[in-house]
Amino acid sequence: MEKETDFIFTKRIRCTVCDQTFGARTIKSGSLRRLGADFDLRPRFRYVDALKYEVYSCPFCGYSAMSRYFENLTKTQKNLVRENISSRFTSTSDQPPETIDYKTAILRFKLALHNSEVKRARLSEMAYTCLKISWLYRSYLEELQEHPDDSVQKEELEKAKEAYYKKAYEAFKEVIATEDFPICGMDTNTMDYLLAALACHFKEFSYASKAVSNILSSQTADRRIKDKALELKEAVVEGLKKEDANA
Ligand SMILES: [Zn+2]
Numbered sequence: 001m002e003k004e005t006d007f008i009f010t011k012r013i014r015c016t017v018c019d020q021t022f023g024a025r026t027i028k029s030g031s032l033r034r035l036g037a038d039f040d041l042r043p044r045f046r047y048v049d050a051l052k053y054e055v056y057s058c059p060f061c062g063y064s065a066m067s068r069y070f071e072n073l074t075k076t077q078k079n080l081v082r083e084n085i086s087s088r089f090t091s092t093s094d095q096p097p098e099t100i101d102y103k104t105a106i107l108r109f110k111l112a113l114h115n116s117e118v119k120r121a122r123l124s125e126m127a128y129t130c131l132k133i134s135w136l137y138r139s140y141l142e143e144l145q146e147h148p149d150d151s152v153q154k155e156e157l158e159k160a161k162e163a164y165y166k167k168a169y170e171a172f173k174e175v176i177a178t179e180d181f182p183i184c185g186m187d188t189n190t191m192d193y194l195l196a197a198l199a200c201h202f203k204e205f206s207y208a209s210k211a212v213s214n215i216l217s218s219q220t221a222d223r224r225i226k227d228k229a230l231e232l233k234e235a236v237v238e239g240l241k242k243e244d245a246n247a
Pocket residue numbers: 015016017018019020058059060061062063
C-alpha cells in the first residue's frame with residue numbers, strides 16, 4: 001500500500017529574503033501519476049495530492065510563496081517582506097512536518113497570498129494562488145465526505161471555497177487584459193478554457209460563450225483543448241437557454 005511519504009522528499013531551499021536554508025517537503029515529480037483533471041483543469045494525482053506541497057514557507061522569516069514564484073524578488077520586494085512580514089514573524093521549527101494535510105496546506109497558501117499582497121506581486125500570482133486555495137478547499141471537502149469530522153464546519157469551508165474561486169475569476173479576467181502570455185504557465189487557449197469554466201460556474205454564460213468560441217476558432221488550439229471546449233459548450237448553451245427562458 002502506497003503511503004504519502006513515499007512520494008515526498010525534503011529539499012533544501014535557500015530563502016531569497018533572509019538567506020537562510022530550510023527543508024521543504026517537496027513532491028518527487030518522477031513518482032507522480034496524473035489521473036486527469038477536473039472540468040476547470042484542477043489536476044488529479046494518484047496516491048498524493050501534489051497541490052498541497054506547492055508552497056515554500058521559510059520558518060525563519062515567514063516569507064512564503066508558491067514554488068514557481070519563490071525566487072526572483074526585486075530588492076524592493078525583499079524589503080517589503082522584511083518590513084511587513086519578517087519583523088512580525090516568530091520563527092518556527094525548521095523541522096518540516098512529515099506530510100501536509102489540507103488544513104495546513106490552506107494556511108500555507110493563505111500565507112503565500114498575504115506575502116504576494118505585501119510584495120505587490122503581479123495580479124496573476126494572486127489570482128493563481130486564490131484559484132489553488134479554492135481547489136484545496138474542494139479537495140478538503142471531498143476528504144471530509146470520505147472521512148467525516150464533526151469538529152469541522154463544512155458550511156464555512158464551502159463558503160471560503162466559493163469566495164476564493166470568485167476572487168480568482170475576477171482577477172484572471174483583469175489579468176488577460178494587462179499581462180502578457182504565457183500567464184501562470186498557461187497559453188491563451190488554456191486561459192480561455194479556464195475562464196470559460198469559471199464563468200460557467202458563476203453562471204456568466206455570455207462570457208463563457210465568448211471564451212469557448214475563442215478556443216474553437218483558434219488556429220493554435222490543439223484537439224484536446226478544443227474537445228474540452230466542446231464539452232463545456234453544451235453547458236454554456238443550456239445556461240444561455242435558461243437565461244432566455246427567465247428573461
Ligand atoms: Zn527566510
